[in-house]
Amino acid sequence: MENITNVRGFRYWGAHTGVKSKRRDLGLIVSDKPASAAAVFTRNVVVAEPIKICREHIKNGRIQAIVINSGNANACTGKQGYIGAQAMIAAVSEELNIPREQILVASTGVIGRELPTEKIVAGIRENAAKLTSRKVAGSLLASAILTTDTFPKEGFVRFRLGDTEINMGAVAKGSGMIHPNMGTMLGFIMCDAAIKPELLQEMLGEVVNDTFNMITVDGDTSTNDMVAILSNGAAGNEEITEKDESYALFKTKLFELCEHLARMIVSDGEGASKLIEYRVKGLAAKDQARQIIRTVSDSALVKTALFGRDPNWGRIVAAAGRAGVSFDPDKTDLYISADTEIQILKGGQPLRVNLNELKRLMRSTEIAITLHFNQGEAEAKGWGCDLSYEYVRINAEYTT
Amino acid sequence: MENITNVRGFRYWGAHTGVKSKRRDLGLIVSDKPASAAAVFTRNVVVAEPIKICREHIKNGRIQAIVINSGNANACTGKQGYIGAQAMIAAVSEELNIPREQILVASTGVIGRELPTEKIVAGIRENAAKLTSRKVAGSLLASAILTTDTFPKEGFVRFRLGDTEINMGAVAKGSGMIHPNMGTMLGFIMCDAAIKPELLQEMLGEVVNDTFNMITVDGDTSTNDMVAILSNGAAGNEEITEKDESYALFKTKLFELCEHLARMIVSDGEGASKLIEYRVKGLAAKDQARQIIRTVSDSALVKTALFGRDPNWGRIVAAAGRAGVSFDPDKTDLYISADTEIQILKGGQPLRVNLNELKRLMRSTEIAITLHFNQGEAEAKGWGCDLSYEYVRINAEYTT
Structure with missing residues (x-):
């Protein structure tokens, strides 16, 4: 029954704020401490507002929280959308006392519709106190980031670096192209190992190239695609600072996890039977x-x-x-x-x-x-x- | 990433047949061999047609397959519903070459609406060949049995009986009472240990009493509630034939799994915030x-x-x-x-x-x-x- 809640030093929640009519539409991820972080983003020329912000924030290599809304992609929304994404970050920052530049924001849903910022911000304020490492929070988060997916995608691996047990878990959502260009791939990987951000970024790029970048449902590329990894060091291993054996094992496990999620996403392709x-x-x-x-x-x-x-x-x-x-x-x-x-x-x-x-x-x-x-x-x-x-x-x- | 597909000798599938407009609504579970089986059913005086059939079939203590449809409860449907449930069993029996009396059938969804038997039977015939132990089948099944649940409920435990590794996995759905009396609790537990059916039945009854029977969302009891366990012996352990240490450990693990699922179900209660x-x-x-x-x-x-x-x-x-x-x-x-x-x-x-x-x-x-x-x-x-x-x-x- 392992899931992302088994990764030490992380808490999560998934809630309903009203962007979707009934289903959960807000996800929160927070690390107890700033985590080493890396991310890759869509190569689409048109990018959603959250992506613009994340590209800047990830440069620091340290991230402590991620906020995700589903139901609205906040893409092609112009200034209103940019302000809305910043408001989401500000709400997380205030509620959890985390610097804004250590927060990532992601959106998925319909493109070109005004972001219902107030609903989302109210949802963040109401749910920030609920962040927990209880088992159910993994399920809530995995469900809250879905759009047309027919099932949530979760993965978990455990391995040892020396004497230290390392936990790595992830949630993802796939691309269903119900509205043209609405399919978005999001992946969030949490790990409790200590590793230098620069190494993590290089590793993530390579692994994503061979996994998430090698799947196709219909050849479309979303404006919102994003895969991020936070690795917070809560396991207490000696920090990985070079491409040694520990780096290689970490990469192997990250690959295993990403390949699993990539296959799950394709399996849930719109109308796919194989x-x-x-x-x-x-x-x-x-x-x-x-x-x-x-x-x-x-x-x-x-x-x-x-x-x-x-x-x-x-x-x-x-x-x-x-x-x-x-x-x-x-x-x-x-x-x-x-x-x-x-x-x-x-x-x-x-x-x-x-x-x-x-x-x-x-x-x-x-x-x-x-x-x-x-x-x-x-x-x-x-x-x-x-x-x-x-x-x-x-x-x-x-x-x- | 363990789920029910890690239990040896079982295959699964979840598909969309059109009972629900878009989401998956048919689940199939099959053991390679007839499994020791036990089940507990709703205590409601009004019971759905599938329950009537299952009560008879479980008496043999051997079950090889379970077919579940969601979107229609097949309750208060009279003769049409009874014939429909039997048709579901007949389709599974023919497609998989399993005696009818070794098949369980379960339904969940709206009460009192005619069972769309043809759609479901066509779905069984189309999907029987897809039964697989690949990872994704666990997710498909867990999603296919849902109604108003906001997330799927899965669980998995692994333990050793002597030198033999035993896997036990489960999927469940909970009660959302959107239509009055529509909430149904279903739980399906698969295990690869060898154990006498009589012991399994006694154990399941006791465990359910302390887990699923101790949860409440709104005090309603559905006409369709059912928890079943199939234990097929594929692990190759010495069969559990008395209440020895192995029995006690098996029961502890079954309890752990059922308590986990019960808590997940309550967490997903309609509108529940705590x-x-x-x-x-x-x-x-x-x-x-x-x-x-x-x-x-x-x-x-x-x-x-x-x-x-x-x-x-x-x-x-x-x-x-x-x-x-x-x-x-x-x-x-x-x-x-x-x-x-x-x-x-x-x-x-x-x-x-x-x-x-x-x-x-x-x-x-x-x-x-x-x-x-x-x-x-x-x-x-x-x-x-x-x-x-x-x-x-x-x-x-x-x-x-």
Whole structure:
């Protein structure tokens, strides 16, 4: 029953302030002491107001609290939105006696609608005293940051650095694209290890690149995406100050946690009926492998074939071919796997496969597609989902 | 990140069939082999159709699958509902090749509305092949059984019986009384230990009595309440056949899990702003202690005082006094505690208390109230919540 509340020196709460009609819409995270902090933000050119503020605050490398509202993205809201985000920070600052620049703010929800600042600020003032490390607070926070997600995403890992037990927990929300551009990915990771902020920032960037940045539901990039980690040192380990063994283990565990959350997010993609893991191997550079994964996993032809359980593997190779990466088709191997693995292509030549067996395998809710180009050592992994009637229905219905 | 999927030999799924407009509404649980099974059901005189069937099926002590729909309670639905519940079982039986009498069925949602049998049966047929022990299936199931809950309830414990690691996980939903009588408590516990069904039934009954039966949100009893445990022996331990040490440890862990879920359910009570733990001590019999807890925790006067953070402790004693249990008021001690404990009454005499300190303590989101009657050794614990404007608003709005 471990969750983020098992990370020492943190307290949380999730509450309903009225931005959403019924469900929880305010989340609070606070560390007893300023924590080493790192964050990565959306690469979208249009960014929400909270992101503008967070980019400044994270520069200090020390953060003590995060406030999140759901139901309103506070994006494309102009001055009103900027003042609103600052008001959220000010309320947290006053209630918890934390300097403003040590507070992050995040929003997710509808874009372009005025931020209901008063409701949120009143909610912060009412709920600040409720911050707690009791178990339930983890569930409340995980639920409070959701928008169109159909289930909350939580993760927890525990490991040892020397003699010290380290706890690392996280909550995340995924992207449901009910309103165009409304899908936002948020991830908040709490850890009780002591580590230098500079190292944490570098590590987070690398891990996010291989996890959250390798998932796609529909190729959109939100104005509000943000992944932040706070590591407060409450565990009492010797501070990690260089890239030693402790750093490596910390990074491995952070990767494990982020990969878990990334997979959960894709599994909850709008109308998704399958989780697809893409494995691309045998290229000269990792960026090439990533580029091919992005193209294949975003291909509507591939995604609809996967939904239709149609072993139409030609579409996979075709999508790879248009990714802007040069490769020799005659060296390409292709495998599709679930409980068993079936090789489809060997050196560019289709093998005779048992079509019934392949069709059975395609019915699985989790499929791995492996492309091996046999022309280098670089590889990458990524995750996507299929494209279903349901996705179309949902997005068609809500577009107008 | 442990959840029910860590229990060996079980697979799960949660899906959307259209009973609810958007959210998941079908849950499936299946054990690879028939599991030792026990269940307790609502004591309401009016029981839903699924309960009638489960009462028969559980008599065998062996269950291999559970199917749950949310969004419709299948209660007060007469013959149509009974046939519908049987159709759900038949669909699971055919898809998974499991005898009908080894399947349980549960429903939760609106009462008295025709069961949309076709949608549910189509959903079972479509999703049976998706049953999996992958992590995400735990989240899908936990979400699929919810109605007005604001967050899913999950729990997991791990322990050793001799050299064998045992995993026990559970999902539950709580009671939100948006439509009168709609609140239903469901709990499904999966374990991989080998244990005789008769022992399991006795143990479950006792544990539920001290956990789920000791919580109250508003004193209503649903027509659909059900807690079931399946223990499939996949762990490979020597079967528990008598009340030995293994039995005792199993029971302790089951208690821990059920208490956790019970507390989560109360924390998610309609409009609840606080979780209250009631501890009654020093009576001649446990049933007396339970009776007092039920009366006090259901008292509207006590609950509104708790909501108002009003240290109006007279109401607590007054409610205890009308519980039908005889005690000597002049021996009664009363304590209220959160981060600290304050004694209010000693031998029936009010102590001088720091009222500001008491008021501060009453602001906590988790409060314990201890009544010690000093006239015996029996004690009991129970959990309730406060009664807020929000509860009234929700239930007033939806009554008509």
